[in-house]
Amino acid sequence: MAHFDTEYQRLEASYSDSPPGEENLLMHVPEGVKSQWHHIENLDLFFQRVYNLHQKNGFTCMLLGEIFELVQLLFVVGFTVFLANCVDYDVLFANKFVNHTDSSKVTLPDAFLPVDVCSARIRNNAFVIFVLIISGVFWLHRLFKFIYNVCCYWEIRSFYINALKMTMSELPYATWQEVQARIVEIQKEHQICIHKKELTELDIYHRILRFKNYMVAMVNKSLLPVRFRLPVLGEYVFYTRGLKYNFELIFFWGPGSLFENEWSLKQEYKRGGNRLELADRLASRILWIGIANLLLCPVILVWQILYAFFSYTEVIKREPGSLGARCWSLYGRCYLRHFNELDHELMSRLSKGYKAASKYMNCFLSPLLTVVAKNVAFFAGSLLAVLIALTIYDEDVLAVEHVLSSITLLGVCITICRSFIPDKHMVFCPEQLLRVILAHIHYMPDHWQGNAHRYETRDQFSQLFQYKAVFILEELLSPVVTPIILIFCLRRKSLEIIDFFRNFTVEVVGVGDTCSFAQMDIRQHGHPAWMSEGKTEASIYQQAEDGKTELSLMHFAITNPQWQPPRETTHFISQLKERVHREATGAPSDTHPMSLSESEPRSLIANLLTGPSTLASVHFDRDISLANHAAAGINDGGSALRSLSPISSSLHLRGSLSAAHRAAGHTSRTMAGSGTDARTVSSGSSAWEGQLTSLVLSEYASTEMSIHALYMHELHKQQSRGEMSRHTWHRQESDESSDSIPDEVRSEPIPHSRNFPRSHTFPTTVPSPSAIPTSASATSSTALGQERPTAQSSSQRHHSGPTTDPFGTGVKIVRSARVPMGGWAEDGQTAQRHHEPLPEESLEDEMPPHIHKVT
């Protein structure tokens, strides 16, 4: 055979020389460490509990909460039975006269039936007995579960205290990232997971979110039957908690489910051979579960009604408007969830988007309804006013029958009507609002963009963001509809489901079987239209829709900066970050590769931090970089960025940071004068490292993620609309280095060509007047290329004022400056570039750097 020059290496003997008897013990836990946390068998459950305990703010809070839940249950049942059987309503409504010897007043105890009558009534009513038995069984079940949970969580508590060294009192103030870091840390000494030497963040997420990732993937691939085309309502999404519970029961943990235990799929489902047979089996299981649902339907229905009644009537009474308030639907949560996103991350994201989303939905008030509502409100209001006036005059009016009730009713009526009357000062700017929403929810079908004002878009958005009343109604309907969906819709998909689980399950060492989408491997599941062009090898069946793989990957990498992704993935992330960063800051990234790669996760944050803090001071180059952030992702970015509110709202933080930052800014200025933000951060990070807890970092991580999400959507849009991209993107792609901007472009007199490309960069999405109340005139005048310095300096005055508005104006200025370039990215750089030789001046006078360029 061929002759090789390669040397032999010695195979280390230490590992292999175990005596023959012991060699079968593959996992040998050293005796020295007396830890009770090594080798936890069901790590899924363990991590879930660790997470839950953290989310529920410690053991005591959780214990109390669970106890109250039990008591509440008891109360709901007891009180309902009591109301139904033991109250003499005739007495209450004064239809029956009660004879009292001492006074004529009717007291509440008078309305109660005596105990023996009451119990007799209950005993005779079979239905009540039935309900009582059912709820008793249910309650006992809950009780046992509670006791079991207490035991388990006690263990978790001691895990927190002994292993993680965190007391229960500090737990509510620790972020999950901190807890997770400690878990990763202690794996080294305790060996929680025996299959791996070291745990990664992704492993923990995989274990906690194993089934949720599957659900997200199934919704993403439209596998679950939750969308229906109804004859009258059109396309409708029906996805309730009951349905979700049933799905999970069928797929994950019910008897005979696809999963053998928490962490592994049954072997036969991994092989393609007998898929038809398995699909048949699954179909029959679904059928049986559907039938069981149908049989139990009355019980569930009663339960749902009771539960809804007691949890919502109080709310409705307190603030009737709350029913009009919306909430993110269950489907929306599934659709918007990233792979590997924990509950609290999703919740905070959606909560941030809530305001904008409800604003957006409120934009679409039907004018007809408004007219009607206005008038109804007028009549109801006048009636109410009269009644109230009469009451004030003489409170005996209240004693008249139904006056109190009619006052209440009229009040409710007015409140409802008012919700249909738009705010007088509200302006219709759906496209911007949708941008802001997108910055938080990160997912959106392609066709929404540019169609934000259409009613169809609104309807589709309402599938994600529904009325709470609709939500409750759906929950109430769910016991009836669920079996139908199971039997008629899900059963037909059983083969697809079997195929899905077989194709998209991977076995990861140390984690078990997990959804392959959750690996966030762009090579296997990337979508070519979402920046993974050329990197992905996925077939259409394997591609995650809506760029979910890419966005999830970014999200995970940003929320877990310690995570070390595999190689191609790192490449993707760093490439994207670099692009965002470069176009955002205009910093010539290739000159500082080290500082960039090291401080990449923080550099954007730092930009955002510096933005507002330097508003008070006069570093306008920062302001531009900040504004460019907005521009990086969005055309009308000012409002979107304003909604990324941690910056503008964290005044106290700003106060503490600005000093450090100014110092950092000074150092960077003096040492390089380059004004590159990467440099600033690397020098400044040490100054404020101590002040920034991980909580703060994670807050800014969400901001950073928003920017990335906007950027990716923008890029996606550009890619899908070829001709739009011509003048910006080709350039970006063709030459990697930002040095390639030709000098003549920079030295080109800017006012000269200002008018020309405006038509390109201001397509249909011109910001609505609301965003530019003061600077509209400034923009137009600068766009005409006359008296630019004065106009700008006038808007500078706005900047220096302590208002929150100047973001909008800042963006305007930047945009007008970048218009001649035919693309925003390059111009941000030129602005920076021109700033370079003049670093000191921007400290002294209030001119932004690009003004220097002009004058």
Place this chain on the structure above:
Amino acid sequence: MISQVFILSSKGDHLIYKDFRGGAGNDIVSIFYEKVTALTGDQPPVVMNHKDIYFVHIRQGGLYWVATTTAGSSPFTITEFLNRLAALVKDYCGSLSEKSVQMNFALIYELLDEIVDYGYIQTTSSDVLKNFIQTEAVTSRPFSLFDLSNVGLFGAETQQSKVAPSSAATRPIQSSREQGGKSEIFVDVIERMTVVIGSNGLLMKADVEGEIRVKCYMSSCSEMRIGLNEEFSIGKSQLRGYGAAVRVDECSFHQAVRLDEFDSHRILRLCPSQGEQTVMQYQLSDDLPSALPFRLFPTIERDNGGRLLMYMKLRCDLPPKSAAINVCATIPVPKGSVSLSQELSSPDQSAELKPQSRAVVWQIARFAGGTQLSALFKLEVPSLSSASMLEVGPVGLSFELPKITATGLQIRFLRLSPIQPGPSQRWVRYVTHSDSYTIRI
């Protein structure tokens, strides 16, 4: 049924000749050699006939291994027999070469006596044979400093005790007894790459064929367990997500390998007999987990003076700590190339024009990972036309990548049971080499 067995050197010298059944003419060897050399092309047919005699031959170690037979016996049996014979000779003599065969002719005759009796094959198992073979192999080991430095002054653990030269595995199995009871096991993980890169730099084809070979010098070893990477998976369906997943498309095992622990722990169990065995063979197509080791950036243009300029930039994409050795790039050049002038980027390279094969051979003894070498070749081609420009390329690369496997396969451990009393030494060697690595221009 075998009539004769003989071994010829590449020049046609008779090294070994054994007639089992008698009756054949003496000139049979020269008839065979004439037949083989008369054919053009580098691969003469394995089975040839002359009147009613059939020749079956293989080439190994630069030698012709020939068996003659009459009609009616299976050619495959005889081919397999010849392969086994060559393997046995290699085991017993240490290496296969004309010299070793010459020096050990007595041993080989003894082997043939045991293996074949009156033309019928008896056994080729080295376990059986070792009881009968008495002759010691004669080896000619060149004196090397390496052996001296291996002594280990004062028992110090020198660097040398951690590596062994590749020649360490080429020693006869028989002589192990009096060499101080040196019981050693050598494991080779050898992968061959077949790569075609298109002219646009895109990968067109990338195959890896690999094998695990065990060479055992243990006299008494009941069982051996070889642990592969735990992430090792076969086929696409078993993808194990992230982590250093080692995937092959298919693999096959030696018949003596027991696989009862393979599914769960990736452990191969076998009872090795002395000598060399191929324990496992595997292959992987088109989906290499690592980047390709080499990239070539060629620029080819015509000079004003009718010279052909070839500017070659070769980049090694291996990790920086590893290196490729014996890299050799063969660049086909137009017909009628007369002379070559070269500018090489570093002194340890060499290049020469081989007019008979119409190629420039560029040799690099050692090529560290992450570096880039360039060479400028100026070829004097008297009749240079644009058509002859097309004759340039494709470039063939041959190389050896020590300590690297393209698939990432590693030997986790190698356990012997029962435990050997003496100091047993286990060695492993990972090699990836090029089967054909073609870069189109």
